[in-house]
Amino acid sequence: MQHALDHTMTALADPTRRAILQKLAKGEARVTALAAPFDMSLNAVSKHIKILERANLVRRRREGREHILSYNPKPLDAASSWIDKQRAAWSSRLDTLERLLAAEDEQKKGKKR
Amino acid sequence: MQHALDHTMTALADPTRRAILQKLAKGEARVTALAAPFDMSLNAVSKHIKILERANLVRRRREGREHILSYNPKPLDAASSWIDKQRAAWSSRLDTLERLLAAEDEQKKGKKR
DNA sequence: TATTTACTCAACCTTTTAGTTGAATATTAC
């Protein structure tokens, strides 16, 4: 693991972390506030946040004893871009196939004439 | 882990698996052919393929002793959609002054406690 | 029929995830 995409995708692979991200997309929040809805210890959530920070999806700012977390959507660009490229590659291949088949059809028609 | 997104994102989190997917997007391939470029055992690649199959990104078809793998882009729709929703949520938040002010209010309330 | 080829399965090892509890640290509040 070294590529940024590895960290981004790994971060997105867990439902707790995706839920945290969704909350943060709506605004900053403290660790305790984020952890409250989850049926797990504060420490567990703290670890999830660390993985989100490693992926650069979450930024931390200290205000006294509170750690205020904010959302950084930048890494999602690369993730989204990679996925969409895959989908594009697939459909372009399909297009090629369709074109080949269409050309074949044209040939058959030609032969019949 | 139960949600389909978990499997999809987990599958995409590894560079070897992303490379396999990229190859398969260009056309079907056998296990051995896929494994050839990688500096790891055939067995290791076989395991990666299993994770891709679990995520439903790869389909397997047997032809004699050969296992022919093909690419299924469907699960990428949900992944891409989730990510893009996150990005959209972010920008709509930036556009909405009311939400920023509401978030500020929430912070003040938090401090008073 | 014997061998090579194309794979998987099983067992094992190591590292990372995912969670726990308990203690430490630093602020804020009483």
Added chain:
DNA sequence: GTAATATTCAACTAAAAGGTTGAGTAAATA
């Protein structure tokens, strides 16, 4: 100053990921 709050750090457990080697199965080939 002491206590409560907000949070991490450290140590531990269990399971999953990522890899290895060795053995098994099934089909093609000599």
